[in-house]
Amino acid sequence: MGMMVEGVWRQVPRDSTSTGGAFIRPESAFRDWVSDAEAGRYQLYVARSCPWAHRTLVVRALKGLEKAIPVFYAGPSMGENGWEYAAGEFRFLHQLYARAKPDYTGRVTVPVLWDGRTQRIVNNESSEILRMLNREFDSFARRRLDDLYPAALRKEIDGINERVYRGVNNGVYRAGFATAQDKYDAAVTELFATLDWLEKRLATRRWLCGTRLTEADVRLFTTLVRFDAVYYSHFKCNLRRLVDYPRLWRYTRRFYALPGVARTVDLAEIKSHYYGSMKHINPTQIVPRGPALDFSLR
Numbered sequence: 001m002g003m004m005v006e007g008v009w010r011q012v013p014r015d016s017t018s019t020g021g022a023f024i025r026p027e028s029a030f031r032d033w034v035s036d037a038e039a040g041r042y043q044l045y046v047a048r049s050c051p052w053a054h055r056t057l058v059v060r061a062l063k064g065l066e067k068a069i070p071v072f073y074a075g076p077s078m079g080e081n082g083w084e085y086a087a088g089e090f091r092f093l094h095q096l097y098a099r100a101k102p103d104y105t106g107r108v109t110v111p112v113l114w115d116g117r118t119q120r121i122v123n124n125e126s127s128e129i130l131r132m133l134n135r136e137f138d139s140f141a142r143r144r145l146d147d148l149y150p151a152a153l154r155k156e157i158d159g160i161n162e163r164v165y166r167g168v169n170n171g172v173y174r175a176g177f178a179t180a181q182d183k184y185d186a187a188v189t190e191l192f193a194t195l196d197w198l199e200k201r202l203a204t205r206r207w208l209c210g211t212r213l214t215e216a217d218v219r220l221f222t223t224l225v226r227f228d229a230v231y232y233s234h235f236k237c238n239l240r241r242l243v244d245y246p247r248l249w250r251y252t253r254r255f256y257a258l259p260g261v262a263r264t265v266d267l268a269e270i271k272s273h274y275y276g277s278m279k280h281i282n283p284t285q286i287v288p289r290g291p292a293l294d295f296s297l298r
Helices: 051-063 093-100 126-135 151-169 171-176 181-201 215-231 246-256 267-277
Strands: 002-005 008-011 042-047 071-074 112-115 120-123
Touching: 002 093, 042 051, 051 126, 051 215, 093 112, 093 120, 120 126, 126 215, 151 171, 151 181, 151 215, 171 181, 171 215, 181 246, 215 246, 215 267
Parallel strands: 042 071
Antiparallel strands: 002 008, 042 112, 112 120
16 A cells, blocks of 8 residues: 655555554644635546545535636556546556655545646645635635534534444444454444434435435435445445335435535446455446436426
């Protein structure tokens, strides 16, 4: 697995022995904020396959920010040099990190919000980029979208985010990347307990916080849309499929039908990345043909 060590890209063996076989996600390293947005100045470096990067693409689409915020897409295959780009100033994402911080040590992840003028990484934490796109770029939005993080709902949103992050967003990775049975069992148990809780919650709500779409829905959607195609089999999260949850399945399709969202989803690329690039989980790199999924509302 590749990472930067004092500004140099290196292959570092994957090791979970120090965590007892548990997967621990590292903290994002770049946490600045856009306070004076300008069209074209800030760019997103993403991968369509990544659920964390997908959050930013969804908000960009919902608000119609395509002309204001250019996007560079990595290909689905992650080789020895990590994320690779066919367009833009950088061929490999680690080159962008090295430009921003020549002595950087850490993982090289998407999404990245890049300031093209100052040649620096503004932020590489998806939850914070999501909020910047929600509020700081309103003057460039081509679609009207209610605030995804309204003051009156922030306590409720934060509570949902915390539970969904641990149990679902990161929960599928805790299951898939576990190297000890007890860590896998704990992750899968919490994952499906959280999905059961969400299914019950949606019995009386259109969205997670009621009638209003919020960032909590964005954060959940990008995991759910990948669930049956990837996490169910590849990450061994196979107690139930998403389609076995009637309310969550309809909720996912309702979100998919929102303006611009469908164009941000590429299941073929998603499957190609997960099954083809994670050789420690799928050594043959064979990409399954199924499942057949239809996200359209009927």
